[in-house]
């Protein structure tokens with residue numbers, strides 16, 4: 001699939017078929033996360049792939065009862081370790097969130113290229129999910145996503161729900177069009 005077609009038609013999918021994902025497809029999507037860039041190539045991430053139906057149901061509850069998550073055959077939790085290191089700059093300890101977010105975005109785009117839906121989940125109970133999945137103290141959950149074939153491929157449409165370029169791009173300096 002053409003790259004621009006992938007990024008234009010990736011949508012948040014909130015309705016899934018009960019159809020298994022072949023292992024080779026799943027591994028290609030996970031590999032897209034693995035090869036993402038990170039600050040100083042730290043790769044401070046782990047990805048937990050949950051396929052057990054009961055565990056997925058529990059995760060949906062821990063995502064503030066977003067029940068559509070439980071329709072998907074797979075849920076992935078992206079976790080990041082704060083290594084208290086960065087090359088300066090104001091982001092400091094937040095850099096891990098940037099790193100994991102880049103990897104997770106690779107994952108969601110690769111999923112789209114495979115005909116799979118995702119929905120970035122930022123609303124969840126970090127501490128409870130850490131307990132439930134046995135995540136060590138020095139890691140936090142940055143994002144989760146259900147992963148599965150959408151109920152309808154029509155969901156993969158181009159969005160019109162974005163600000164126009166003129167409103168978000170400046171040339172040379174702030175405010176210069």
Ligand SMILES: Cc1cc2nc3c(=O)[nH]c(=O)nc-3n(C[C@H](O)[C@H](O)[C@H](O)COP(=O)(O)O)c2cc1C
Nearest residue numbers: 010011012013014063066119120121122123124159
């Ligand atoms: C950081 C972040 C957190 C989000 N959290 C949720 C969430 O908890 N539940 C949900 O249904 N969608 C969530 N979304 C999806 C956004 O609502 C969605 O990306 C946005 O409305 C644009 O729609 P699109 O993804 O179809 O282009 C989140 C997206 C991002 C990037």
